[in-house]
Amino acid sequence: MDYSIGEVSKMTGLSPSTLRFYDKEGLLPGLGRQGGKRVFDDDHVRSLRVIECLKSSGLEIRDIRKFMELTTKGSASYAQRKTLMEKQRAKTLEQIDEMQQTLAVLEYKCWYYDEALSRGNEDFATDAPANLPARGRELYKRAFPRDGEEGAR
């Protein structure tokens, strides 16, 4: 099945100009034309899904291009492609860890402002986590695990 750039745009959520940009950057090797117009097929749409995934794992366009070039080399590049996927998997796991840490801080802050709101002041947090209520101390420990004493506003 073949698609126009507009159809692929709707299928992937990427704008036509982004698709042209990706093509120009070499992310869609072997993309053909008919009457000057780009003709996409299901393989291209699948490639775009992988591109999106590599992008969210932190790969830059030029590195995605290198990967797409590898896919044109068939079985000769399996090992390199596998290595790249493993590297991105590891990076993604690290990123998830960092987001969990960010989340812990935000949960503490949500509790903190909830508490401040119901008390009318932030005095409960002077010298935090020392004189914090149990719930707050718990959240604080998760948010700032490597932190002995001191206040946190």
Place this chain on the structure above:
Amino acid sequence: MDYSIGEVSKMTGLSPSTLRFYDKEGLLPGLGRQGGKRVFDDDHVRSLRVIECLKSSGLEIRDIRKFMELTTKGSASYAQRKTLMEKQRAKTLEQIDEMQQTLAVLEYKCWYYDEALSRGNEDFATDAPANLPARGRELYKRAFPRDGEEGAR
């Protein structure tokens, strides 16, 4: 305790120019000077930790500035600050979900290239997930949950 820009740079991992940039952008309200030089204290260092957190939750500099302005308004802004933290918490949860989805695709791809490498070809994945080995079908389902048939290279 007071610190120079260089000390704070080492404490936070942010470059001196980034700290000057943050100051210029209003992210450190009330930052003082002595002899023309910026003087940071522990509160500023704590603010920088929160700034980092808001940044990784997806807030832009201008919105972080708005938040820091709120913190200068004391108890009058508790409700707004709480609302903002809750919004960022929700955003962060969504981001973690997306990263898990990305991870699932990468895990499938790791398996895929491992398999391709040991077989010497990708024929096992023609019409995936149909004729995939059990392990592969499992990973495929997690990677592409809303996907009935068709191959995936």
Place this chain on the structure above:
DNA sequence: CTCAAACTTGAACTTGGCTTTAAGTCAAGA
């Protein structure tokens, strides 16, 4: 007093990833 290290400023520059613009082509339908 002199020197080096660390700081100051405003302005220009960089990077990545698109998006916009301008001018033109192509195919289908009235």
Place this chain on the structure above:
DNA sequence: TCTTGACTTAAAGCCAAGTTCAAGTTTGAG
């Protein structure tokens, strides 16, 4: 035949978040 909508190109523009630059100031040691 004319119009309309979707497409084409190259080049320029945009944005966020810093970074770099050039020129000057402050501070403490020797």
